[in-house]
Amino acid sequence: AQTVTQSQPEMSVQEAETVTLSCTYDTSESDYYLFWYKQPPSRQMILVIRQEAYKQQNATENRFSVNFQKAAKSFSLKISDSQLGDAAMYFCAYCGSSNTGKLIFGQGTTLQVKP
């Protein structure tokens, strides 16, 4: 069975600085999708970024980028120029090509942004 691990329960970053959130996963599949979702205190789940495993190029969305290392099964999220509005819980999620589309989530990392 596939698993997703986020080993950092909490992270802290100074406003305008850069922070990296870690995510590792375990799978025997070669084709899959990885996501980072942001969950602010409102509990709304907001898609941050998506990566297809067959793409070698790392996905980027404005200040958010990933470091996807397929061989190491690692999928870290880098947030540049951190803003106060980035404070939230971040979840890494896996979707395999053979698991009917359900997302398998990591435990989450709470990001605090200090002014």
Next chain:
Amino acid sequence: GEEVAQTPKHLVRGEGQKAKLYCAPIKGHSYVFWYQQVLKNEFKFLISFQNENVFDETGMPKERFSAKCLPNSPCSLEIQATKLEDSAVYFCASSRYVQETQYFGPGTRLLVL
């Protein structure tokens, strides 16, 4: 609509009572997923639908949980005889295709007393 809608936002039930949650997926999305987020923030997959057909129900506690997606109606998740451990936020998500990005609704917070 352009967003996944979930009702109600909050639901309080006494232990043993029934709870029914609703979800309207984004128009044009064929897949609906239900997830349960418990107090420790863990997400658990419950069930998914492809249009009105059950697609994957491997996460459903079969005894007390049931779900439907009928044509021209919101999808529903029903819990018969709620238990204290059912207290959680229940999220609905929809996607156009099975491995496309899932867009989440705001969730229904269920409290069982």
